[in-house]
Amino acid sequence: MNGRLSAVPVILRWRLPTDHLTADTFASADGSTRSVIVRASLQWRAEGSLTMSPACRVAALARRQLARVTCVVCNMKISRPQPATIISIIALVMASTGSAVAAVSFARNAGAVDHKSAAGSGSTLNHAAGKLITTQAKGAGKGKIAAKYLDLAGVAGGSTSTFGRSFEVADNAASVPTQIGGIPGLGPLTATCVDQDGNAGVEDPQTMITFQNTSGDAVNQSRQIGGANPAIGAVLNGTVSSFNINGSSTFELHLERKGTNYFVHGVVRQDGRGSSAASCLVYGVTLAVSG
Numbered sequence: 001m002n003g004r005l006s007a008v009p010v011i012l013r014w015r016l017p018t019d020h021l022t023a024d025t026f027a028s029a030d031g032s033t034r035s036v037i038v039r040a041s042l043q044w045r046a047e048g049s050l051t052m053s054p055a056c057r058v059a060a061l062a063r064r065q066l067a068r069v070t071c072v073v074c075n076m077k078i079s080r081p082q083p084a085t086i087i088s089i090i091a092l093v094m095a096s097t098g099s100a101v102a103a104v105s106f107a108r109n110a111g112a113v114d115h116k117s118a119a120g121s122g123s124t125l126n127h128a129a130g131k132l133i134t135t136q137a138k139g140a141g142k143g144k145i146a147a148k149y150l151d152l153a154g155v156a157g158g159s160t161s162t163f164g165r166s167f168e169v170a171d172n173a174a175s176v177p178t179q180i181g182g183i184p185g186l187g188p189l190t191a192t193c194v195d196q197d198g199n200a201g202v203e204d205p206q207t208m209i210t211f212q213n214t215s216g217d218a219v220n221q222s223r224q225i226g227g228a229n230p231a232i233g234a235v236l237n238g239t240v241s242s243f244n245i246n247g248s249s250t251f252e253l254h255l256e257r258k259g260t261n262y263f264v265h266g267v268v269r270q271d272g273r274g275s276s277a278a279s280c281l282v283y284g285v286t287l288a289v290s291g
Contacts, residue, residue: 008013031106048221063251159184163266163284164252167193171276177210183286186255192281203278205270210242211235215257221280222254230254247273 118132127147133149136142163181174194182188190210197204213219213235221241224230226249235241235255245251245268253264266284 045164073225078121125149159288161286162283162285163189165281167191167282169195169205169272169278169280169281171195171200171203172198177208180282181257181265181284181286183253184217184288185260186219186257186262188214189264191280193284195278201276203276204272204273205282206279207245207268207270207279207282208242209245209251209266209268209282210240211253211255212240213237217257220256224252226250242266258291263289268290 008217044240065236107205120129121134121136128149135145145153160182161184165178165180166176167175169175170193172195175192177190177192180191181186188211190212192208192210194206194208195203196206211221214237216235216237219235220233221235222232223228223241223243225243225245230252231243233241243251248269251264251266251268253262253266255262255264264284264286265281270278271281272278
């Protein structure tokens, strides 16, 4: 060792243009020269006229320590992982993959119902097959599903209309029959409000409902007031069918002509009985259903 160290100054003088080693000298030297300087740093006093600054000696020693650490890292051996470690890593990878798959699946099915996406209203039947259908965004059918997507075979088609009218009771008299609505294709409905009490200033309203057959054919009729038994018969063409309702109640008509059925559901409300300002109110709906 001492022989090798004693030769260091000679080698450095041969390789370097200076006898005094500084930090700059160390930084500018090549790799092999730096190795010699590191060896020289082990001698606090170099032989001959060669001198070394403290900064150069610190740099050389630092390089020597770095070399030791690098050697230790290079010589490290990675031990074989335990089975439990391998299982844990596999479980972690599988869990992360499952979350990613779930996220992709959610993104693809966002807005779907039972994994079915919606087709816009106006799509062709082939495009809409097996999908949900959106309602119409504008026009007369806004907010409704277009009829072309509905299977209406076997469903009865029909039309509806409503009626309603209020009457003041004429003391000791009957009001003029007033049309309150109509049954499409059959004829009008009229109502009359009558005072049943003969005393002046004391009114007891009674409502008379009349159906006039103007269809050109005889019409079959079933009529029911409140919960009473229905009256069943026929109304000939050009004739009328009338019935009276005392107090407040409901009435129903079921009419039939040439396979078309007509349903009338009405309500009669009578207010102010026993006063001098009684009134009658009649309202309801009609439905015509054809096969």
